[in-house]
Amino acid sequence: MNGCTPAQANRQGRGRFASVTGAIRPLILLALVLLPLTLPAKAQAEPWAPGQEPAASESRRTTAAEALALETLRRQPATAEQRRRYLNAAQELLERFWTPRQPVRLLLAGERASGCGAPVVQHPMAFYCPESREIGLALDLRRSIRAARGRSNQDLLLLELAILAHEWGHHINREQGLGPYRGGLGLTARQEELAADWRTGILIGWLLRTGAIGVDDFTQTANLLFEMGDYERLAPQHHGYPRDRFDALIRGMGSQIRPGQQLGSWSVDTAETFSRPLSADGGIRLYDVRRFEINREGQITTNLLGGLLGAASCLWGSREQCLGMALQQGKGRADGRYTQRRLTLHCAAGRFDVSDDAFEEQPLGRDGKGQAAVLAARDCPASADRLRAGGS
DSSP, X not given: OBOOOHHHHHHHHTTTSOOOOTTSXXXXXXXXXXXXXXXXXXXXXXXXOTTOOOOHHHHOSOOHHHHHHHHHHHTSOOOHHHHHHHHHHHXXXXXXXXXXXXXXXXEETTOBOSSTTOOBOOSSEEEEETTTTEEEEEOOHHHHOGGGTTOOHHHHHHHHHHHHHHHHHXXXXXXXOOGGGOOSSSOOHHHHHHHHHHHHHHHHHHHHHHTSSOHHHHHHHHHHHTTOOOOOTTSTXXXXXXXXXXXXXXXXXXXXXXXXXXXXXXXXXXXXXXXXXXXXXXXXXXXXXXXXXXXXXXXXXXXXXXXXXXXXXXXXTBSSOBSOBOOEEEEEEEEEEEEEEEEEEETTTTEEEETTSSOOSEEGGGOTTSHHHHHHHHHOHHHHHHHHTTOO
């Protein structure tokens, strides 16, 4: 099949993507993921499923000590050199974590890729080139992501680790397959992206499980990741709504952490909620909670970052996906994020209340996240028995 050059991709995309100039200039993301339309024969091996992982000594060579060393480096004073050292250390950890058959080279800002016709790596680039097995990473995240503004350099380094892990996910997808996203008649860009997000979740879950990062480290990074994705569901290069990609991330994490597990002072209550106890006064218990929520009332029409972790695809006849992802515009986005709230359990009444939401105190069964019922089952046995019996 014929290849697709960056110039051809730009010409083909003129009718598909709008372009904005002047004072309201969109952020142009050059994200490259060059993949054939079918997986090579060697990529058919299925990754492990949650609950069926090989022993740690068999599945990876990384240790908790290495994860903690990487986290120590992240928290050092922020300089350009510290960032470079951190990303190179993260690259080494990812290679040991996945133990690929073929190594991957990391290129940072100012370095030139040797394959895929990519230019010098520069902002805003995050790509994986399979023909040369190179990952390019040069992102000014504060320029690219609205929610990154005001974040510390340490916070953004963890986001860069997640982006690097995602690009590594593309490489491992080629060697091991797409895991739970391999179904269907043929490979699509969306399946590829979600499988890479799933592998990102496996790494982040492992970092949580080892204690290298904390719950708030994860939730803050997840909130930034949620801004990535696109809404062009019918487009052939569609790579998932932010919610789709978040679900893939959580699915990967589920291979490493489970509801009921302790992560320092925090408990994993459900796949999308965490809690830690603050006080217990008689039958009233207070918790600090993190809950993933979507507020569809806050949808806005704006320029969207079409795919910070993705690529414009030449799936309409080319051998490979092409360089040159432009922003899509005029789409409404739902504001989904981990919230920081207080949850109060009234054990005797079998009711709960979450701070700063639109609801008054409610029966346990009304919690759509399921967190209140989990906490009651653990800390208020009488309330949990009444819930199971069908009481309010």
